[in-house]
Amino acid sequence: MGSTGSGKSVFLASLFKELSTQGKYGFYLDVEEPEKRKRLNHIYSQIITGEVWPPGTRYSEVSEWTFTCCVKTGDLKDYPACQFTYYDYCGGRLTDSSEDPEFDGIVKEADTLLGLLDGQKIYGLMAGTNDFLVSTFVNKDLPNILRKMQSCRVPIHFVISKWDILEKEFSLQEIRKRLLKIPEFAEVIQSRVNTESPVRIIPVSSVGSRFAKLQPDGSMKKNPSAIPHPFLTEVPLACVFPDAFKARIYQLKQEQKLLTKKQENPFEMFFSVIDTIKPILGLGYGVLLNFLPPNYKVAKPLLEKLGEVLDEAVQKGQEAASKRSEKLFKEQINSLKQVKDEETALTHAVDSFLYIQSYLTRDFPESDLSLI
Numbered sequence: 001m002g003s004t005g006s007g008k009s010v011f012l013a014s015l016f017k018e019l020s021t022q023g024k025y026g027f028y029l030d031v032e033e034p035e036k037r038k039r040l041n042h043i044y045s046q047i048i049t050g051e052v053w054p055p056g057t058r059y060s061e062v063s064e065w066t067f068t069c070c071v072k073t074g075d076l077k078d079y080p081a082c083q084f085t086y087y088d089y090c091g092g093r094l095t096d097s098s099e100d101p102e103f104d105g106i107v108k109e110a111d112t113l114l115g116l117l118d119g120q121k122i123y124g125l126m127a128g129t130n131d132f133l134v135s136t137f138v139n140k141d142l143p144n145i146l147r148k149m150q151s152c153r154v155p156i157h158f159v160i161s162k163w164d165i166l167e168k169e170f171s172l173q174e175i176r177k178r179l180l181k182i183p184e185f186a187e188v189i190q191s192r193v194n195t196e197s198p199v200r201i202i203p204v205s206s207v208g209s210r211f212a213k214l215q216p217d218g219s220m221k222k223n224p225s226a227i228p229h230p231f232l233t234e235v236p237l238a239c240v241f242p243d244a245f246k247a248r249i250y251q252l253k254q255e256q257k258l259l260t261k262k263q264e265n266p267f268e269m270f271f272s273v274i275d276t277i278k279p280i281l282g283l284g285y286g287v288l289l290n291f292l293p294p295n296y297k298v299a300k301p302l303l304e305k306l307g308e309v310l311d312e313a314v315q316k317g318q319e320a321a322s323k324r325s326e327k328l329f330k331e332q333i334n335s336l337k338q339v340k341d342e343e344t345a346l347t348h349a350v351d352s353f354l355y356i357q358s359y360l361t362r363d364f365p366e367s368d369l370s371l372i
């Protein structure tokens with residue numbers, strides 16, 4: 001979700017370009033329909049060539065992109081691991097006050113909500129320039145994003161777009177502090193913290209530094225000799241699976257609590273017991289398999305892995321975060337060697353997601369908004 005011009009379509013095209021080949025991330029994204037792949041590649045070529053940027057999305061156009069996350073093994077076999085469906089639309093649909101059941105329906109179905117905060121407007125907010133853009137951001141864009149988020153219980157991720165124009169002058173810590181001074185924003189974050197729901201703020205640049213320069217008149221001028229180096233565009237997608245899993249387990253615990261009296265339900269009993277004895281006995285989350293409803297059952301190694309995320313303690317400093325990231329990197333390399341079917345491909349993809357998430361937390365600890 002993001003207002004018009006916040007960078008949604010450029011982000012989508014850049015994300016696909018970055019992840020369409022299996023490079024350092026250990027997986028790649030495939031788009032089944034050749035027509036759609038062509039469209040994304042076309043948007044990307046409009047970004048990197050010529051003076052003008054791709055046109056804004058038309059009001060009536062809601063595009064749905066299904067990405068299959070695949071893993072290519074050392075002997076060049078491809079295994080699909082999971083799918084993501086991403087929706088893009090004209091930002092005016094978010095900020096117009098008219099009823100929009102089609103848009104609301106998409107939001108209700110979503111497993112994660114991505115709120116794109118326009119880096120250019122945040123620049124104005126931080127630098128104290130451009131009153132009009134800042135007031136649009138504070139009084140229109142942000143309240144509309146937050147209102148939609150409040151109606152859902154799924155994990156939310158805020159993405160600060162156009163990070164390239166902010167990074168030299170402002171830190172994420174400063175921006176986060178400023179945003180938390182906006183009462184509606186702080187309220188939404190607090191309500192998520194209360195329900196242990198993951199909430200992140202991720203700095204992203206679809207083109208990287210030096211590719212474009214913000215002009216005094218507010219336009220974005222491309223630098224003809226620069227080539228794009230997208231920055232952290234892979235992160236929001238990588239956070240979807242682990243965060244959604246964490247949120248669902250919490251939700252499940254709450255539902256069970258409401259349904260039955262404590263200690264009478266095996267699931268609830270399991271959690272109360274496991275929370276106490278797990279650290280002592282070093283019990284793995286594999287035991288959980290016996291208690292999960294059928295549609296939550298995933299392969300045991302994967303559950304163990306995700307269990308670690310559930311348990312993840314608050315990061316204790318830079319050194320611990322670096323060590324953790326190194327460890328996850330090694331695990332990701334190792335699990336690629338184990339891929340032999342769709343199940344092991346998913347385990348490896350999750351390893352890759354966790355590694356990506358770990359370097360976000362290492363480089364930007366303040367990106368985890370649940371630690372307020």
Ligand SMILES: Nc1nc2c(ncn2[C@@H]2O[C@H](COP(=O)(O)OP(=O)(O)OP(=O)(O)O)[C@@H](O)[C@H]2O)c(=O)[nH]1
Nearest residue numbers: 004005006007008009010053056057090091206220
């Ligand atoms: N410097 C910089 N500018 C960007 C970046 N991403 C987008 N822009 C600028 O923002 C403009 C709008 O981006 P779009 O992706 O078309 O915006 P949108 O959110 O899809 O807008 P609508 O389709 O109207 O809802 C682009 O034309 C660029 O000028 C970025 O990473 N860095």
Ligand SMILES: [Mg+2]
Nearest residue numbers: 008009056057
């Ligand atoms: Mg667009």
